[in-house]
Amino acid sequence: MKTEEISRVLFEKGLKVTPQRIAVYEAVARLNNHPTAESIIKYIRKTYPNISTATVYKVLDAFTEKGLVNRVKTEKDMMRYDAVLESHHHLYCSETDRIEDYHDEQLDNILKNYFEEKGISDFKVEDIKLQIVGKFLKS
Amino acid sequence: MKTEEISRVLFEKGLKVTPQRIAVYEAVARLNNHPTAESIIKYIRKTYPNISTATVYKVLDAFTEKGLVNRVKTEKDMMRYDAVLESHHHLYCSETDRIEDYHDEQLDNILKNYFEEKGISDFKVEDIKLQIVGKFLKS
DNA sequence: TGTCAAAAGAGAATCATTCTCTTTTATAAA
DNA sequence: TTTATAAAAGAGAATGATTCTCTTTTGACA
Structure with a gap:
């Protein structure tokens, strides 16, 4: 830049x-x-x-x-x-401090629709971020 | 207890x-x-x-x-x-430090199926936690 | 009951982050 | 372009949560 x-x-x-x-x-x-x-x-x-x-x-x-x-x-x-580029999720390595971005528009839509339809009582959702914990198979 | x-x-x-x-x-x-x-x-x-x-x-x-x-x-x-009682998600207040638990089995299943089907390249998912940010409507 | 590695205790040490106070500088008006 | 000024940068001290060190105590098992 x-x-x-x-x-x-x-x-x-x-x-x-x-x-x-x-x-x-x-x-x-x-x-x-x-x-x-x-x-x-x-x-x-x-x-x-x-x-x-x-x-x-x-x-x-x-x-x-x-x-x-x-x-x-x-x-x-x-x-x-x-x-900050746009809203995105994070992959956390369960063994090291590595953190990677994870973008998934399809998933975002699923979640958006899910909460729009279902809602959470007494809570207004503004943003949803996933912490996906696991293992990276390649460095 | x-x-x-x-x-x-x-x-x-x-x-x-x-x-x-x-x-x-x-x-x-x-x-x-x-x-x-x-x-x-x-x-x-x-x-x-x-x-x-x-x-x-x-x-x-x-x-x-x-x-x-x-x-x-x-x-x-x-x-x-x-x-730790069981795996659950968290509701974060965007204005204060309040954090509440959020349990949602239906959502867990949707996510589980989604990632089982789609997968993430070079990553083995072990656990998924949502950070749902927003506002609590009641104290 | 005795043994001993593990745990608790006390307080110092660490270290990321914040604060304080002074100096410098970007911005906008003259 | 120069000037005024509020904001930002700089240096180092202060803060405060967490960790470490070293000694004393204790739970678990023989």
Whole structure:
């Protein structure tokens, strides 16, 4: 993704365009395996050695608030982030920390119809995400 | 749940039966809203004032390993626990930290059949959990 | 009842994340 | 283009949940 394109995205979200924010956005988009803050910082420092950890956390928070990234729920005490492209599900390895995206429009429709028809009492569904736990057969 | 019953469960899992473990098990079973370690500790200390936090964490880890409790994935940096009764889904409030269980056998069957038929390439599904995000209409 | 590995206890250590305070900078108006 | 200013970045301390270390206690079995 080109810098100008990222700038436009930030601007459209009402975020001040700064080199740090561009770098974070680029890192999250590039590191596609749901990176931790740590790996994002490590990646950025290759080209921007002095960026502060606090800055990266603050930028990630701002992005999360604006819906540019999502926090990924995990069972560990380290947060992981996800460049939001569209709503999707996650495959979790039951043995390692690996997490992969899973897109399935057919499934989304089935679920959407199911809950539209059946509903959940006293609850208004806004979004459904599957955590599919299992084993990856290839690396 | 009676103490003897808990003892039996622990014994069957190959865990040494201690008063602390019984207390933790009882707390997790009793506190049904996916308690944090903190609230588990607080609950236990009402009847067992001197239990060490380290002990509670160690017990929760042991239980997690044996499948007696589950860690609940959240976007916050505080772990939450869940007494494992049977596989179930979670309703997450999009505005607060509230999490409720959601059981739906019909849905489980739909999903089971769907993935059995369709499969996911290079992935062996072991368990499917839904995170249903939305709003609770009643407290 | 004695033995001993496992568990509990206490408090320090860890470490991801957040906060505080200062300096810098992007933005928009003059 | 310069200026004003609120927002953002930076540095390092603070926080706080969780883990670790080391010692003492205890459950389980001989």
